[in-house]
Amino acid sequence: MLPFYVEELSEIVAQVELRRLGELGLVRHEGVEVRWNEHNGRNFVGSGEFGSPRAVSTYFSELQTSRIMFIGESGAGKTVAAMNLLLDLIDRRRESESPYDPVPVRVNASGWDPGSCSFSEFVARRISDDYSIRVNIARKLVGSLRIMPILDGLDEMDDDSPDPHRARAALDELNSVEWRGRPVVVTCRSDSFHRIRSLRGNGTGLRDARTIDIRPLAAAQIARYIADYGADFVAEGDSWSGIREKIETEPSGVLAQSMRTPWMLTMTVNLLSSSDVVKVKELVEATDRDVVENILFSELVPAAVASIPRDSHGNKMYSEDQVLIWLATLARHLGVNRSYGRGNSIALDGLWMIAKSRTCRALHGILSACVAFISALPLAVYLTWLEALFAAALCAVVCGIRGAWPVQLRAHKVIWRTRKRGERIARRWLVGGLYGGLSAAAVGVCVGLTYEEPNEFAGLSDPLSVVEMAIMWSGVVGLSVFLAVSLTAHRRPNLDERRLIREDVLAGLQIGLFSWISLGVVIFLLALPRLEAKVALASLAVAPLSVLAMTIVASPMGVLIVALIMLARSKASIRFLSAKLVFAASGEFSSAPGPFLNWARDVGLLRVTGAAYQFRHETYRRWISMLSG
Incomplete structure (x- = not known):
C-alpha cells in the first residue's frame, strides 16, 4: 500500500x-x-x-x-x-x-x-x-x-x-x-x-x-529590472528614471542596498507603478534603510485596499484603518506565539486565541449550554415536563462546562471523501465489500451462537428463527461497515483554507445524522417483538422504509443526539463562532476572519503554509507590530 x-x-x-x-x-x-x-x-x-x-x-x-x-x-x-x-x-x-x-x-x-x-x-x-x-x-x-x-x-x-x-x-x-x-x-x-x-x-x-x-542583487541588476519593467508603461516619467539614475550613480548607496532583495525590489516597482510622486521623491531622498523600508511597507495596505472594487453604494469591503488594526492584532499574536515556540502561523481553528481567550471560552460554554438545553426540551414527548426540564438542565451544565474547558482545539475532517484521481472505483468498493462481508459474517456467527431458539421470542408468539435473526443483525452491521469503508477515508487536501471550519461542522453533523438513523434501526428492531405476525425474510425488503418511519418517530430523541454529538465533535467550529462574536463586539479583528485572511493572502500581505496563515515576511510582521505599539 x-x-x-x-x-x-x-x-x-x-x-x-x-x-x-x-x-x-x-x-x-x-x-x-x-x-x-x-x-x-x-x-x-x-x-x-x-x-x-x-x-x-x-x-x-x-x-x-x-x-x-x-x-x-x-x-x-x-x-x-x-x-x-x-x-x-x-x-x-x-x-x-x-x-x-x-x-x-x-x-x-x-x-x-x-x-x-x-x-x-x-x-x-x-x-x-x-x-x-x-x-x-x-x-x-x-x-x-x-x-x-x-x-x-x-x-x-x-x-x-x-x-x-x-x-x-x-x-x-x-x-x-x-x-x-x-x-x-x-x-x-x-x-x-x-x-x-x-x-x-x-x-x-x-x-x-x-x-x-x-546573493543580493547587484545595482546593475536592479537598474536593468526597473528599466525593463518601466518600458511597459506608456509614460515612464521622472519617477522611473529618477530611481534608476539614483541606483546607477550610487551603487553602494542607501537605495541600492535597500533594494537588493527581490521582495524589496518588487515593492519598489509597485510603488513606481502607482505614480505616487511624493512617495517616490521621499524614497529617492531617503538617508537610511529603515526609512526606505518604512516607505515601502506603509504603501502595502493602501495599495491592497485600492484594488478592492466598490459596491453599488460606493463603499469598499475593507478600509485602510480596519486592515491595519486587524493585521496589527494578528502580528502581535504571532509575535507572542513565536516567543513561546508555538510558530508564526495560525489556522482558522486556532483563531479564537487572538480574541480574549477567557471571554471566548465563556461564550463557547454559554452557546453550548443553550443549544443543549433547547435540544433536550422535546424529550417532554416521552417524559413529564419536570423530568424533561431536569434532563435539559443536566445536558446544559455538562455541555457548558465541556465547551468552556481550557483545551487546545483542532478541527475534525469530514468523513466523506471525493474520489482521488488515479484511484480505481472498483478497488474501493471491493475493499468495502470485503470488510463489510467479514463484519457481517462475524456478527452472524455471534448472533447464531448467543441467540437461543425458544418457542417464543420476547413474548412474540411466532418468533424469528436463528437464521432470520442472524441475517437481520449481520445485514445491518455489514451494510454500515461496507458504506463506511467504501465511502470514507482520508480526503484530498482542500486548497481553500476556509474549508477547515466547514468540514469540522460537517463532520459533527454527519456523525450525528448517522447516529439518528442508527437510533431508528434500534427502535425498529425493538418494535419487532411487539408485532403479532411473523416477520419473514421477505419482510426485510421493506426494512429501510420501516427504519425511516421509526427515525421520524424518534425525531425528538434524534435532535438531541445530533446536537450533543455536534457539541462534542465540532468544538473547534463553535469556538470559532464564539471568536467571531468577540471580534464583532471589539473590532480588534474582522468578524468574518476567513474571507479577510484569504483576501490578505491574495493581495500578498499574507501567505499560506499547509492550512495556516502567516505574514509574507517576518520583517513586515515586525514592522506592523512596532506600528501598532
Whole structure:
C-alpha cells in the first residue's frame, strides 16, 4: 500500500506547491533573476556569483548526500528557491518512474519544538495535517525513507534572543545518527545561520551538506529590472528614471542596498507603478534603510485596499484603518506565539486565541449550554415536563462546562471523501465489500451462537428463527461497515483554507445524522417483538422504509443526539463562532476572519503554509507590530 500513498502524496504536493507559488504572485522559474554561490562555512567557493535558480536542481542532483541549506537575506528568495527545487524534483521523479525516489515535502520550521517532538514525528504530523494522510501511514513513509523534508525557515523557530536554542537543537537532530546522510533541505537567514554556527560547539551547520548563499542583487541588476519593467508603461516619467539614475550613480548607496532583495525590489516597482510622486521623491531622498523600508511597507495596505472594487453604494469591503488594526492584532499574536515556540502561523481553528481567550471560552460554554438545553426540551414527548426540564438542565451544565474547558482545539475532517484521481472505483468498493462481508459474517456467527431458539421470542408468539435473526443483525452491521469503508477515508487536501471550519461542522453533523438513523434501526428492531405476525425474510425488503418511519418517530430523541454529538465533535467550529462574536463586539479583528485572511493572502500581505496563515515576511510582521505599539 505504501507505493500508492507515495504516488498520491507526490501529486498532491505538486498541486499544492504550484498553488502556493501562484499565491505569492510568482510563476515557476520566472521573476527577478537572482544568483547564488556555494559557501564552504567561512567564505565563498570561488570568486564569482555562479548559478541561477534554474540550475539549483541540476546542482542538487549531482550531490552525493542530497543535503543542502539555502541561506540569504530576508526576502532574498530562499523559500521560492526551495519551492522551485521541490517541483523540479517531483518532475524528475515522474520521469524516472522509480518508486523509491523520496517525495520532497516542505514543512514550516516555526511549528517544531525539538524539545517535545522528534523531527521524524514532526514531519509525519505535518504530512498528516497538511495532506490528509493518516498519521500512521505518514510515519511509515518517513521511516522508510520515502520522504525528503524541506525545512523552511530555520531562523523562525526562535525569537530575536541572542541564543536561538530551538534552531540549534534542530540542527543537532538533523546531524544525529537517525538523520545524518538522509536527504534534507533547510532554509535560513544568513545572519541567523552564522549566529547558530558560532554558538554550536563544533562551529558547523548541517553536516555533509552544501550551503547555497543566495546573493543580493547587484545595482546593475536592479537598474536593468526597473528599466525593463518601466518600458511597459506608456509614460515612464521622472519617477522611473529618477530611481534608476539614483541606483546607477550610487551603487553602494542607501537605495541600492535597500533594494537588493527581490521582495524589496518588487515593492519598489509597485510603488513606481502607482505614480505616487511624493512617495517616490521621499524614497529617492531617503538617508537610511529603515526609512526606505518604512516607505515601502506603509504603501502595502493602501495599495491592497485600492484594488478592492466598490459596491453599488460606493463603499469598499475593507478600509485602510480596519486592515491595519486587524493585521496589527494578528502580528502581535504571532509575535507572542513565536516567543513561546508555538510558530508564526495560525489556522482558522486556532483563531479564537487572538480574541480574549477567557471571554471566548465563556461564550463557547454559554452557546453550548443553550443549544443543549433547547435540544433536550422535546424529550417532554416521552417524559413529564419536570423530568424533561431536569434532563435539559443536566445536558446544559455538562455541555457548558465541556465547551468552556481550557483545551487546545483542532478541527475534525469530514468523513466523506471525493474520489482521488488515479484511484480505481472498483478497488474501493471491493475493499468495502470485503470488510463489510467479514463484519457481517462475524456478527452472524455471534448472533447464531448467543441467540437461543425458544418457542417464543420476547413474548412474540411466532418468533424469528436463528437464521432470520442472524441475517437481520449481520445485514445491518455489514451494510454500515461496507458504506463506511467504501465511502470514507482520508480526503484530498482542500486548497481553500476556509474549508477547515466547514468540514469540522460537517463532520459533527454527519456523525450525528448517522447516529439518528442508527437510533431508528434500534427502535425498529425493538418494535419487532411487539408485532403479532411473523416477520419473514421477505419482510426485510421493506426494512429501510420501516427504519425511516421509526427515525421520524424518534425525531425528538434524534435532535438531541445530533446536537450533543455536534457539541462534542465540532468544538473547534463553535469556538470559532464564539471568536467571531468577540471580534464583532471589539473590532480588534474582522468578524468574518476567513474571507479577510484569504483576501490578505491574495493581495500578498499574507501567505499560506499547509492550512495556516502567516505574514509574507517576518520583517513586515515586525514592522506592523512596532506600528501598532
